Amino acid sequence: MTFIARLLSILLIFSTLPAAALADQSAVVLLYHRFGENDYPSTNIRLEQFEAQIKMMQEGGYHFMRLGDVVARLKANKSLPERTVAITVDDAYKSVATEAWPRLKAAGVPMTLFVSTDAVDNASSNYMNWDDVRSLKNDGVEIAHHTHTHLHMIDAGLDAAMADVRAASARFEAELGAVPTLFAYPYGEYDQKLRAAIKDEGFEAAFAQVSGPAATWSDPYTLPRFPVNERYGDMSRFKLISQAMALPVSDVVPLEPVLSDDRNPPLFGFTVDESVRRVSALACYPSHTGKPAELIRMAGDRIEVRFDTPFPKGRGRINCTLPAGGGRWYWLGQFFYVKGGTLD
Numbered sequence: 001m002t003f004i005a006r007l008l009s010i011l012l013i014f015s016t017l018p019a020a021a022l023a024d025q026s027a028v029v030l031l032y033h034r035f036g037e038n039d040y041p042s043t044n045i046r047l048e049q050f051e052a053q054i055k056m057m058q059e060g061g062y063h064f065m066r067l068g069d070v071v072a073r074l075k076a077n078k079s080l081p082e083r084t085v086a087i088t089v090d091d092a093y094k095s096v097a098t099e100a101w102p103r104l105k106a107a108g109v110p111m112t113l114f115v116s117t118d119a120v121d122n123a124s125s126n127y128m129n130w131d132d133v134r135s136l137k138n139d140g141v142e143i144a145h146h147t148h149t150h151l152h153m154i155d156a157g158l159d160a161a162m163a164d165v166r167a168a169s170a171r172f173e174a175e176l177g178a179v180p181t182l183f184a185y186p187y188g189e190y191d192q193k194l195r196a197a198i199k200d201e202g203f204e205a206a207f208a209q210v211s212g213p214a215a216t217w218s219d220p221y222t223l224p225r226f227p228v229n230e231r232y233g234d235m236s237r238f239k240l241i242s243q244a245m246a247l248p249v250s251d252v253v254p255l256e257p258v259l260s261d262d263r264n265p266p267l268f269g270f271t272v273d274e275s276v277r278r279v280s281a282l283a284c285y286p287s288h289t290g291k292p293a294e295l296i297r298m299a300g301d302r303i304e305v306r307f308d309t310p311f312p313k314g315r316g317r318i319n320c321t322l323p324a325g326g327g328r329w330y331w332l333g334q335f336f337y338v339k340g341g342t343l344d
Contacts, residue, residue: 026215026246114146212333215246248273
């Protein structure tokens with residue numbers, strides 16, 4: 001049984017539980033790349049899937065917000081409307097301008113575009129050029145920062161990574177007249193030194209790619225986003241993630257996502273807020289094991305997540321979910337990284 005199928009089966013059992021009042025303290029940020037480019041299924045969403053998703057959210061009482069407005073609310077510890085969703089797109093492929101934005105604009109849905117400037121400079125591999133980006137910006141699309149060369153920042157090293165960030169900032173200044181204040185880590189990869197450097201660079205927030213809603217208690221420089229593509233774009237999964245609520249937690253360890261040999265598998269743990277009911281129904285799924293991890297529940301709803309198989313090289317994650325009632329789920333995602341994996 002797949003991860004999503006397990007969640008749906010559990011949902012049938014707990015669907016009558018009342019949703020918690022914490023629903024207005026988080027927002028779902030969706031991440032797309034290509035639209036109608038069916039030769040690239042791992043980064044593409046088919047147009048019929050995308051149209052169905054927009055329709056479902058329009059008819060389902062969702063509230064759409066610009067990403068910058070979501071960030072401002074979260075950082076100010078202000079509430080958001082229930083089922084708040086922000087649409088983000090990475091990499092500035094041409095299909096964003098020709099397929100995605102016309103559909104979103106017609107539906108009245110705002111969009112944020114994270115641009116890697118080198119690809120736009122060259123308008124290569126079906127990327128937009130700067131005239132395209134300016135046209136979107138003038139049409140109301142929020143433009144955000146995604147480095148210059150879309151490098152693997154951890155493997156490049158901090159100095160090279162930040163030089164790439166500054167090269168992109170110079171291009172944004174030259175072409176758009178200002179440097180965007182929102183940042184997304186390429187491939188969602190970061191470590192604590194990089195996180196601190198991005199904050200010191202003056203960005204208001206930074207986004208990863210690990211699944212989960214962004215909340216008022218989230219670190220604004222490692223905010224989660226739910227990736228959406230052909231494989232993970234079916235309506236059952238989309239409904240599940242688009243109305244997810246952030247699991248309210250504190251004291252998350254480890255803070256450093258990059259794992260050394262003597263810290264792999266990690267000793268992952270967190271404390272669940274006392275307002276959350278039925279913590280015994282919580283389940284955590286490491287991305288590489290194919291089964292739930294062992295959960296050790298300690299005093300004060302402290303949860304320790306344990307599994308024996310180390311993460312393989314490259315990107316990994318743990319997804320923790322808990323029925324919230326009313327057909328909704330609490331969700332917590334955690335990113336991990338082991339150096340030496342295949343770069344893509």
